[in-house]
Amino acid sequence: MRIGIIGAGQLGLMLGEAAEALGMECVFVDPSETPPATSTGRVIQAPFDNEAALAELGQSCDVITYEFENVPVEALEHIPGDTPLYPPPAALGVAQDRKNEKALFAELGIPVPANRSVDTLEELEAAIDELGMPAVVKTRRFGYDGKGQVVIREAADVQRAFDTLSPQPLIVEAFVPYDFEVSIIGARSPSGETTTWPLSRNEHRDGILRTARGPVDDDALYAMARDYIGRLLDHLDYVGVLTLELFVADGKLLANEIAPRVHNSGHWTIEGAETSQFANHLLAITAQPLGATALRGSPGMVNIIGDFPAAARDLDDERLFLHDYGKSPRPGRKLGHITVVAASEKERDELLTTLDKL
């Protein structure tokens, strides 16, 4: 089986590693010179929407997928018609625009924070009057790692938020006083077989995911999250891995966003679950039975962001697994992560606290 992957960043790297273990081969399209996934397959160096590169990918591969969320949906039309492309482009179209995302959540009865789409300062002011403060203004498209967002706490912030983010189309959301954040990752195959990993509890710092750990020990929350992601997977006739990010407030879930791909909050599934999100994504898109998602011990992960502490390379502990994406340091850039698989939640949390201070 040869898998074509649009994007060769760290998600591509980890897909490539999982593919190797499953006896599959990967070919990537990526504009960078030596992107992280280079070690796991041939990279066609071209823009993500390059017609010739996508056509070549289609001709040489059995199935195509993407690990980069901002591929123009129209570009995917350059892929020859008989090569399957998963997840379905419709899912990508929804995830690329927060307005579409919120509309789909509403259509499927999945609760969301109160929100309004706005294009002008007047609309933004009116939305803030309705929603109250604090509120979060976000660009509808191209946001990641908390970029393209401004929190409005007082009236004076409204103009500043608009000046910072316009002329891009915007969405305003009521600020959710959440107790904590979780994500649920699910995989669905063409036959409709669906599985999920236990809930991950996620902590962000400066808008960027810092730690993730599972499972969240709350059966009612897990059942609710499984129901919501199941609605999305079935509605989209989804194939592959889908992530749903949620806020937990007063024992209820509010949907934040979806990612139609493997996700940073599921990196602990590599060593911390019987089958990782990467392996199940590949099994799903190649129409094979999905692997078991039961956890191994108490897993978690901490991201290495901005610069790579030397101590991270010297760790010698069989409960820790270092993943180095081979990227050059830059403030706010995800350079790697360390997975923890511990015997208990207490032990896992202590290890994450220690790693957080490296």
Ligand SMILES: Nc1ncnc2c1ncn2[C@@H]1O[C@H](COP(=O)(O)OP(=O)(O)OP(=O)(O)O)[C@@H](O)[C@H]1O
């Ligand atoms: N309405 C909200 N209320 C409270 N906090 C919020 C709200 N929206 C976003 N946040 C905080 O900002 C983080 C990033 O927001 P969001 O997931 O929408 O953006 P993103 O740039 O796509 O982030 P990522 O790439 O990490 O998924 C959330 O995980 C949460 O911590």
Ligand SMILES: [Mg+2]
């Ligand atoms: Mg997010």
